[in-house]
Amino acid sequence: MIQVTEALTIIAENSSKMPLQNRAVSKALGYVLAETVYSPIVMPPFRQSAMDGYAFIHSEKHQYNVISVSRAGDHSNIKLKENEAVRIFTGAFVPDDADTVVMQEHVMANENSILISRMPEKFANVRAKGEQIKKDEVVFEVNTLITPAAIGFLACLGITEVTVYKKPKVAILVTGNELVKPGKKLPKGKIYESNSVMLKAALQTIGVEKTKVFKVKDNLKATKKALKDILEKYDVVLISGGISVGDYDFVKEALLKNGVKELFYKINQKPGKPMFFGSKNETLVFALPGNPASSLTNFYVYVYPAIRNRMGFATIHLPKLIRKLNSDVKNTSGKTLFLKALYDETHVTVLDGQSSAMLNTFATANCLLIVPEDAEMIKKEQFVNLLPID
Amino acid sequence: MIQVTEALTIIAENSSKMPLQNRAVSKALGYVLAETVYSPIVMPPFRQSAMDGYAFIHSEKHQYNVISVSRAGDHSNIKLKENEAVRIFTGAFVPDDADTVVMQEHVMANENSILISRMPEKFANVRAKGEQIKKDEVVFEVNTLITPAAIGFLACLGITEVTVYKKPKVAILVTGNELVKPGKKLPKGKIYESNSVMLKAALQTIGVEKTKVFKVKDNLKATKKALKDILEKYDVVLISGGISVGDYDFVKEALLKNGVKELFYKINQKPGKPMFFGSKNETLVFALPGNPASSLTNFYVYVYPAIRNRMGFATIHLPKLIRKLNSDVKNTSGKTLFLKALYDETHVTVLDGQSSAMLNTFATANCLLIVPEDAEMIKKEQFVNLLPID
Numbered sequence: 116m117i118q119v120t121e122a123l124t125i126i127a128e129n130s131s132k133m134p135l136q137n138r139a140v141s142k143a144l145g146y147v148l149a150e151t152v153y154s155p156i157v158m159p160p161f162r163q164s165a166m167d168g169y170a171f172i173h174s175e176k177h178q179y180n181v182i183s184v185s186r187a188g189d190h191s192n193i194k195l196k197e198n199e200a201v202r203i204f205t206g207a208f209v210p211d212d213a214d215t216v217v218m219q220e221h222v223m224a225n226e227n228s229i230l231i232s233r234m235p236e237k238f239a240n241v242r243a244k245g246e247q248i249k250k251d252e253v254v255f256e257v258n259t260l261i262t263p264a265a266i267g268f269l270a271c272l273g274i275t276e277v278t279v280y281k282k283p284k285v286a287i288l289v290t291g292n293e294l295v296k297p298g299k300k301l302p303k304g305k306i307y308e309s310n311s312v313m314l315k316a317a318l319q320t321i322g323v324e325k326t327k328v329f330k331v332k333d334n335l336k337a338t339k340k341a342l343k344d345i346l347e348k349y350d351v352v353l354i355s356g357g358i359s360v361g362d363y364d365f366v367k368e369a370l371l372k373n374g375v376k377e378l379f380y381k382i383n384q385k386p387g388k389p390m391f392f393g394s395k396n397e398t399l400v401f402a403l404p405g406n407p408a409s410s411l412t413n414f415y416v417y418v419y420p421a422i423r424n425r426m427g428f429a430t431i432h433l434p435k436l437i438r439k440l441n442s443d444v445k446n447t448s449g450k451t452l453f454l455k456a457l458y459d460e461t462h463v464t465v466l467d468g469q470s471s472a473m474l475n476t477f478a479t480a481n482c483l484l485i486v487p488e489d490a491e492m493i494k495k496e497q498f499v500n501l502l503p504i505d
Numbered sequence: 506m507i508q509v510t511e512a513l514t515i516i517a518e519n520s521s522k523m524p525l526q527n528r529a530v531s532k533a534l535g536y537v538l539a540e541t542v543y544s545p546i547v548m549p550p551f552r553q554s555a556m557d558g559y560a561f562i563h564s565e566k567h568q569y570n571v572i573s574v575s576r577a578g579d580h581s582n583i584k585l586k587e588n589e590a591v592r593i594f595t596g597a598f599v600p601d602d603a604d605t606v607v608m609q610e611h612v613m614a615n616e617n618s619i620l621i622s623r624m625p626e627k628f629a630n631v632r633a634k635g636e637q638i639k640k641d642e643v644v645f646e647v648n649t650l651i652t653p654a655a656i657g658f659l660a661c662l663g664i665t666e667v668t669v670y671k672k673p674k675v676a677i678l679v680t681g682n683e684l685v686k687p688g689k690k691l692p693k694g695k696i697y698e699s700n701s702v703m704l705k706a707a708l709q710t711i712g713v714e715k716t717k718v719f720k721v722k723d724n725l726k727a728t729k730k731a732l733k734d735i736l737e738k739y740d741v742v743l744i745s746g747g748i749s750v751g752d753y754d755f756v757k758e759a760l761l762k763n764g765v766k767e768l769f770y771k772i773n774q775k776p777g778k779p780m781f782f783g784s785k786n787e788t789l790v791f792a793l794p795g796n797p798a799s800s801l802t803n804f805y806v807y808v809y810p811a812i813r814n815r816m817g818f819a820t821i822h823l824p825k826l827i828r829k830l831n832s833d834v835k836n837t838s839g840k841t842l843f844l845k846a847l848y849d850e851t852h853v854t855v856l857d858g859q860s861s862a863m864l865n866t867f868a869t870a871n872c873l874l875i876v877p878e879d880a881e882m883i884k885k886e887q888f889v890n891l892l893p894i895d
Contacts, residue, residue, distance in 0.1 A: 140687070144706040159862070160691060188683030188723075190694030206683055206795065206862075208694040247863050255868070263710060264867035267703030267797050271696065271864060275688040293578030293596055297530070298665040301550060304580030304598045306661065313657030316534040320653060333578075405596065407657050437850060460827060472549070472596075473637050474661060477654035478645070 116381040118488065119416070119451045122392070125378050126417055127431065130424040131397050133281040133350065140269045143261045145322040146279035147427035152254040154272050161190075162209040163242040169222060169229055170213035171200040173237040180228050185210065200229060209241050216240035248272070258429040280427035283350035284325040285318055287311050288341060290357040290366060291405060292333040309474070310355040310403075310410050317414050321422060333357065338369040346373055346395050351422060353414075356405030358389050366402050367391055375400050383488055384451040386471030387413040399425075406471040412453045412483060415504050433502040436482070438463040444486055444493045451488045455480035456501060463501055481505035506771040508878065509806070509841045512782070515768050516807055517821065520814040521787050523671040523740065530659045533651045535712040536669035537817035542644040544662050551580070552599040553632040559612060559619055560603035561590040563627040570618050575600065590619060599631050606630035638662070648819040670817035673740035674715040675708055677701050678731060680747040680756060681795060682723040699864070700745040700793075700800050707804050711812060723747065728759040736763055736785050741812060743804075746795030748779050756792050757781055765790050773878055774841040776861035777803040789815075796861040802843045805873060805894050823892040826872070828853040834876055834883045841878045845870035846891060853891055871895035 117125075135149045164170060164185070171179050172195055179200035183193045187206040195201065195212035203209065203216060214237060221233035248254065254272060255265060261279070269277065287310075294308035295301055311328040318326050329345060331337045338357070345352055357366035371377065375393040382390055386409035391402035401418055403410045415433060423431040441464040446452055455466045455476040463484055468476040482501040486493065493499060507515075525539045554560060554575070561569050562585055569590035573583045577596040585591065585602035593599065593606060604627060611623035638644065644662060645655060651669070659667065677700075684698035685691055701718040708716050717739075721731045728747070735742055747756035761767065765783040772780055776799035781792035791808055793800045805823060813821040831854040836842050845866040846855045853874055858866040872891040876883065883889060 141702045141705070144709055156691065160696065161694065163862070165860070165862070186683075187681060188695055190692070206681075206696065242860065242862060246860070247858075247865060254865075259868075262868060263703050263707035264801060264864055264870075266706045267699045267801065268864040268868050270687045270699035270702045271797060273685075273687045273689075273691060273697045291577060293576075295663075297660045297663045299663075301546065301663060302580070304551065304578055306550065306596065307663045309657045309660035312531045312660045313653050315531070316653035316656045319534055407661060411654060411657065468637075470555070470632065470636070472553070472555070472632060474654055474658040475637055475644075478649075478652060478658050480654075 116383050116388075117379050118383050122379055122382045122417065123420065123432070126392060126421050127424060129378055129394055130399055130421040132427055133283055133425045135278050136281050137276050138279050140266055140275055140277055143277055143279055144263065144266060146261050146282065148255055148257055148259045148261065148277060149280050149427055150278040151257045152269070152274065152277060153251050154248045154254050155250070155274065156272055157245040157250045158247040158272055159242055159244060162244050164203045164205060164207050164209055164216045164240060165242050166216055166218040166240045167204050168216045168218040168240065169200040170203045170209050170216050170241075171195065172197055172213060173215040177231045177234065178228060179231070181224070214238055214241065258427055260428065280425070282323055282325065283422060283425050284327075284348070285323055285351045285353060285422075286345045286349040287314050287326060287328045288338075288345060288352060288354045289328065289330045290333050290338060290354065294356075309407055310405070313407060313411060313474075314353055314355065314414060317411065318422075321419060322426075323422060335365040335369055338366060339372055342369055342373045346375065346398055346400070350398055350425065351418070352398060352400045353418065354400065354402040355410055358391050358402040358404065370400060370402065383449070384453065385448055386469075387416070387453065388450070390417070392417070404471070407474045408455070408477050409471040411474070411477055415483060415502060416453065433504070435485075435500045436503055437498050438501060439496050440493055440499050441465075441495065443495050444484075444499075446486045446488075446490055446492070449488055452484075452486035454484040454486060456482050456484040458482045458501055458503070463499060506773050506778075507769050508773050512769055512772045512807065513810065513822070516782060516811050517814060519768055519784055520789055520811040522817055523673055523815045525668050526671050527666050528669050530656055530665055530667055533667055533669055534653065534656060536651050536672065538645055538647055538649045538651065538667060539670050539817060540668040541647045542659070542664065542667060543641050544638045544644050545640070545664065546662055547635040547640045548637040548662055549632055549634060552634050554593045554595060554597050554599055554606045554630060555632050556606055556608040556630045557594050558606045558608040558630065559590040560593045560599050560606050560631075561585065562587055562603060563605040567621045567624065568618060569621070571614075604628055604631065648817055650818065670815070672713055672715065673812060673815050674717075674738070675713055675741045675743060675812075676717055676719060676735045676739040677704050678719045678721065678728075678735060678742060678744045680721055680723050680728060680744065684746075699797055700795070703797060703801060703864075704743055704745065704804060707801065708812075711809060712816075713812060725755040725759055728756055729762055732759055732763045736765065736788055736790070740788055740815065741808070742788060742790045743808065744790065744792040745800055748781050748792040748794065760790060760792065773839070774843065775838055776859075777806070777843065778840070780807070782807070794861070797864045798845070798867050799861040801864070801867055802873060805892060806843065823894070825875075825890045826893055827888050828891060829886050830883055830889055831855075831885065833885050834874075834889075836876045836878070836880055836882070839878055842874075842876035844874040844876060846872050846874040848872045848891055848893070853889060
């Protein structure tokens, strides 16, 4: 049995980056750059007006003849005299001769001339060429997450494709003879199988769409056979159930017989103690506890950073937030506790119903409060760490 | 021109809920419940063992004969005598006679009997029937967001379908003769069109997948024609560009001629002042500024809550966080400022490059800092509000 921090270190050290792929910028949301991107152009590519107004050569004069128009998209580099101005619109090319744009609200205009009622400073309302970025300057460093703003910036530089880390394909293998598919009648002694849809949804929230659920019978032969194929085809394997200490828990044996290297088994925590982590080639294997709430806890604490690491993220763990406790918390277990809790701007409240089987508390919680294994008592108003899951 | 708070109120009041649909629980992630859900079963449906161990009738005795086994999924309601125990596994049915489970780590076992080395309290390690939920009890209230944990909980109650609000279909209409598609050569005076992919990605991050981009020429006739069809088929219409005060901005006219009711035009803010909001029947129309950073700012501040409202969320705006300023902020504009900024646990730092055309700052920012229109100066270490966008 190892401590939580050791488990996290082992996972970080053993989860390799996914292979690379070229991807259209328009379809790259949520991927992570596997290359530093440099700008192919200077942006803006020309001096742009920041306003609707009039471009002119700054002087003491207030009256100008309007001799032409520059609309967004135009490029007529008209010559200007000192008493001449060009009608101009936001984003339009500012003729080389002009140095200043006066906004139209500060002008009295008739058909062919304007009178500036409020003189702007020289160079006002003109965006310099290259103000945003120069050619060959760094747009984004490697390992940057592609957000909507990043997609916008890449597109506005004319970049259509980037090299990113692939997202992992994830298999979810469910074992357990006690499990019945929702929608069917529930025989005595059985329960509905819910971990597969829950884990699939959790993967979806972190951007993993390629998931497949496999169900096998609770025996060594069936599990071994299913795993053989899965281990070859998937980048991450989540196994739900069959990993606690009971006689009927043969998942570990099926893994080892398939050549999966054990990296750890059991973590000194509650809930979520009976977890196996291993690897075969680049494929990572998490055998999660069968209890729904334990399973989801370990998903956020362990599977999440492993997948982020594979996807190329610069930071892989959930951020640790600090809040004050709303009530005393005891921990005489000697284990790290992950408690379902609700945090706000300043405090965190532990919820009722912390049983490892209880998902309703999880559905209400917005964080996991971390109680260290050696903290026997944390008093109300003391600071604690939590992992946000909202 | 109206204030930011008025604009937000008008949007909230004018965005109606989407129609309802029945959806498979397994495909309901990110949807919002349009009904209160009640439990069709009692959960757990029987008394379950919380441990791998032995079920017995609690007494002073330490030695028990093991007369049977209860595996997860089994339901043999064996009779027990005072000196008898049943081998039992996590999640398995606890025979009616037994009241306590001792975990196997606290037992010395030989083939047919056990000696309890550490006696548990009476009722220990037995999960009561209905501990999680009773039949017909409320599972989730109406307007609850369906999260991975919620999917898990619904599935474990055997629920396969729920009634949710549909997600809106969103059209993105791009206007602007200055715009060139990324990947093509950039003629003089033109810029690359980036708002459509950016807005599409931003919609994707809030769970809206059904989006379509339309491009029209910068003239009244083409815009009017395109809008006619779009207004009938989409629930939300985002128009990018063509809404500032310039002579060539005819989008507003095209909207009004198509029967769109103007609800406001122009907001006292920077960036993002020239925005139109209107509606036709249930369809909402946002004509966003053409400048990328202004467009994305107004997406987060205005489009986001409108879409959340249509999707049935109980809370629709981005949460307002409170942090201390890392440096003085001036605001002599008389307008509400939305500044691209970086926040951490305690402070917020305003980033360089606040121009409404600059997306690179947005790609670095994790929040929009709100500077009220009447705050001429906010000093370092004073508290400010911000909207997280990470």
